Amino acid sequence: MARARVRWMPVWWGLTLGLLTLGASTALAQAPTLDGVAIDPDAELVVAMPDDTNNMDPRIGMGSIRSSYIRQVYESMIDVDPQGKPVPGLAVAWKPVGDLVWEFSLRRGVTFHDGEAFTADTVLFNLDRMFRKNLDRWGIKDVTAATAFEKTLPVVTRWEKVNDTTVRIHTSEPVSNLWDAIGREPMVPKDYTIKNGVDALNDRPVGTGPWKMTAWKRGDSMRFERNEMYWGNPPLFKKMRFQVIPEAGARLAALRAGQVGLVDAVPPLDAQVLSRESGIKVVSSVQKLYCRVYLNARPKDAFDSGGKDGLFLDPRVRLALNLAINKDGIIQKIFHGYAIGNASPVSTVSYGYAPQEPYAYDPKRARTILAEAGWKDGGDGVLKKDGEPLTLQLLFPAKHYGQAFDEMTPAVVEMLKAVGVQVVLKPVDFGSLLQTVTKGTLPYNGGYVACRTSNNLDADDFLRDWSALTMVNWAPYSPDLLEAYRATRREVDPGKRLKLLADFQHRVRDWAPVVSLYQEVKVYAMSVRVLRFQPLTELHMDFRGVAIKK
């Protein structure tokens, strides 16, 4: 017996060793990797956000930080790639059919998180909500919405289902950017909304997106779990938490402590320091946030004027003020390179953007142009015309757009003073500024510094600013410019339209409705464990294809 045991021992050990080796190699083979790096599919990514969202229902509004939350859960028919280009989302294709119809071909087999199918009926229901039609029929209430489609797109006459995966939208005149205006609006489920009411879209959002919202502690955090049924390229980690940390210094401290994996909205000054630290990566992307000085160039019948036209009605004056600003200096000294200059009225990452000749910093030429416009030195360094000084009462929404913006504004004031403009800087809270521009009570010699962004991809979203009398429109297009703008909207042929857009941007650049300052570059900082995160040119972050290193 003893001999037999001795004989069998090596065999036993050999078998055990073999099994262990096999097990280990199988485990190694099964451990997921990305670019040869082992990743953790069960990891949770904590993202430090400067603020919470107020709403999850996209109809209420998608501005600012809200988009980052909403677009994790809800998706639109047209998606966007990291360069800002439109790519298929819930629609696989879109095209004009003649001049007055746009057709969207929908993706098959997409379901909402609760299993409801995404079909043409879903799109029709969403169009009803967007245009405030048939709300009684569906038994849902209206909500306060940032965009009233029935007002911004009154030319949309009806929409129809061709089949389960095709929807057509009819217009009374050609609308070249309809693909963007409709296609970028996130889709909510029809049956779920009818059954649970529109408030459920806020409290318990159900979308088709890569993430399911599992918990929302308002003002504190939102938790997500990966949508295992996602139709596209899924995130390569299981859970995500958006943690609100309002103070930038505290967000960065949490990253350094390893308590968050990614930080949104890193101040430019910190970005430089962080980029030199080990264990941290800094990435950035140009955004659509476009900051400008808006000047009162409205004719007297278009605001509460007291009988005077806006002092900046003459395009030469506005052009001169553009030349008075040292934008490169501002970008380098105040934004540490995390901003760009742009002379086009359209953001550089919008579809249809055409680069324009920069407004060169040339105070001497600015003075010459102002002199040509009748503004001569009054002897005290302030330019005058018919005895009236060239005064700008500049409203400044302090502590709204961030520290760098607050530092930039006084610099702009000094540069304007240097060419003879008497600037009176009036810090106000953002709400008061909105009240003033809404009521039309900006003084005839008034202006304000503000930034404008967009949830859309097309250049039209910027160009329409001066077409109708709205909050941001203090320099309405002249009749010929308005006609040229309408022509860009009517042209549905992409090639011809791009040319029209380029020509139009050139004309608007020379007409200078605003003093262009800078376009924001958004900075993110993250742990080196976060792989393949690419910042977008959009307001939101995209975690599809992102992984966490093991």
Add this chain to the structure above:
Amino acid sequence: MRRFLLRRLVHSIFVVWGVVTAVFFLVRLTGDPAVFLVDQTATREEIAHTRHLLGLDRPLSTQYLEFLAAVPRGDFGRSIRERRPALSVVLEHFWPATVELALVAAVLATVLAVPLGIVSATHKDHAADHLSRLASLFLQSMPSFWLGLLLILLFAVELQGALPAYGAGTWRHLVLPAITLAAAPLAQNARLVRASMLEVLHNDYVRTARAKGVPEGLVLYRHALRNAAIPFITLSGLSLGFMLSGAIVIETVFSWPGLGRLIVQAVPARDFPVIQAGVFVFALVFIAVNLTVDLLYAVVDPRIRLS
């Protein structure tokens, strides 16, 4: 005592009515919340439609009467930003986050201030006094924003996550914000206790107690401290009231989901219902704290009669 409480109750109803009425009209002078809800390219018609949906296009008197009728039911309307009942939004931030933080900070500020102040007073112009006064000066003059960030850098970053840098939920989350919030009141209280103790320690009854051979601990804590406590209780009550109204700076630095940041965000956004509900809660907090302070006066000093 019962008459005192009844009178204070009636008085409180008028105070609350006055406060909510003043706030109702004052916030409406600050502007129109509809402009925050629409896109910047919205036309006047779009803004008017939003105003209509919010019910803000009705006469002010109608809005006020409806508001007054609804307040006793705890109905302050729905938050314009969050689309939920405003009082629920306010109470969610008040309890437990704000109450938890305020109470712990108040306890810290009180429990540490009393011995510090006494030691300082009993060792006047000695090393312990100098050290205590220096520490008080340091804590009082250091901005809470700066102190908070330093504590985060020390405990979360340098000590590699010894304490969390942000958030709420466990006692570990509470430590840094509570210390930061307690710092300034602690210093203030310690200086006040010192000053009050110095005043009473020279009184005849203290000298008499010592002459009778009463142990020093009893002299200090039973005879002197009780007489020195009145201004300290008043100040602590006020501090607690302010802490319960939210500590905006601490909440911002530590991402603490309290009431202060909620109200500060509601004001620029013209979220009328949340502002009104918040001020209502503040008014109740201050009434409760003041009442408690008045009752404590009588407990500490029996010569004070509540009538």
